[in-house]
Amino acid sequence: MLGTYDIAIQVSELCFVTEEGVVVFEDLSFTLLRDEIKFVVGPTLSGKTLLLKLILRELYPTRGQILVAGRNILRLNSRKLAKLRERIGFVPYPPVILPNRTVEGNLRFKLRALGIKGEQAEEGVEKALSLTGLGPLKELRAYELGEAQRRVLAMAVAICNDPMVLLCDDPFRGLSPSDQATIMETLRSIRTGGIASLVTTDDPDLPRRSGFPDEAILSLRPGVVA
């Protein structure tokens, strides 16, 4: 029996129909546990990014329920949502980093902007650098990093304030197999830090090739016109 504290995200009977009448999701349900990595796979326009936006409440579903840390995000007022939102790390595609700042400077920028200072900030920086393996590169400017390292840096920025869950939008796109393996290793490492991950990709075989079981894969199909 799972308790509320074991579940990072719970999506129930989610429906989303676009203004043009395209049914993107129909009764989509899944659960992401706190120590889990789940892959959302599907072709272009299957709603992978849309799903992340719904979880971030940047868009509203037509119907259904989304619980993050046990709270129904559709019912939260903006102040409570902003508070909850700080517990969700998000890496968009393309990932956003600050190229002219150092690796560490990127993390500190976000932490200062969130009002996190002192010991808590130091811990956040240390943990993010440690989980992503960027510690030795912390003095480098972001523009000096390779493409895979930049994406890892974006993940470090997303987790430096110790969120409960990390949403990654297509972090493997356009990368070589070895770089994809780097990203996959980083996700595994982040999981050891107690952060669950929901990761989208349009390569349906990538999670299996990386040794993840079928239960870790959520397959989406392109939407159909109702």
Next chain:
Amino acid sequence: MTRGLFILGELLRASLREWPRWLGFSVAVALVLASGSAMALLQGGRTGEEGGAAWVVVAYLSEEVSDPELNRLGWELWELGGVERVSFRFAGDELPGGGVAETRALLIWTGEEARALALNEEVLRLAQGKISDVEVIGLRFPAPARLPPLSRVISLVALVFFAFASLVLARSATVRTLAGWRNEWDLLRHSGIEPWILAGNFLGTVVLWGFLGCIFYVSVFLGLRGAVGGVPGVREVAPGYVSNGAFPYLVGFIVGPVWTVLAGIFSFLLSGSRSRGVTSEI
């Protein structure tokens, strides 16, 4: 609070990279206030006044007139028809129109030459023995200085021009600064910081640059007033410039900031989502 100050500080630092545009905006704000002040303070156009004239009958008093007698005589003269006022000069005091009173004198003021000549005789009759001599002095006052009506039109044109220029410069500086800060903006948005917090801080940046213009305006206003406020011509063409002490502060610290807030909202709304960044595709 700390969070807001950090973001504001970062935005101000980013805005320094576009300092020529922001400084242009500050100067434009100062010029908006200056041209608006010129419109409000300059006395332009015809006044209908052709200048004025006054006639003074100077009654030189005999040595033996006592102070009570002098007082009574003054009141009697004031009650004569056409007399506007009566004043007194000691021996050695300056007389209207130049010259010096050789003895004590009563000055009887009237507005018409004919009345002054008539008063000349009435005074001699009324104050027989108390007056040693009577003199009539005619005074002409020039029409108050006025700037040509075109000056206010020019002020209005300048006000419109600089208002437009300040908006254009605010928008240009906003677009450039936001473009340079686009990664930071996106990173903060993706970190869950609400857009109104970012927009509010950006507005704060615009207001601070605009406030710099307000300080320019108040400094120049007060500096110029200190330099030329005593010049009679300045007092005539812009009496409020010299006499109204609160004016520059009201304009500089209330009207100016209000204008910069409006300019900030305008520039931010017109900057568009391209410079602010867009979220990733659905």
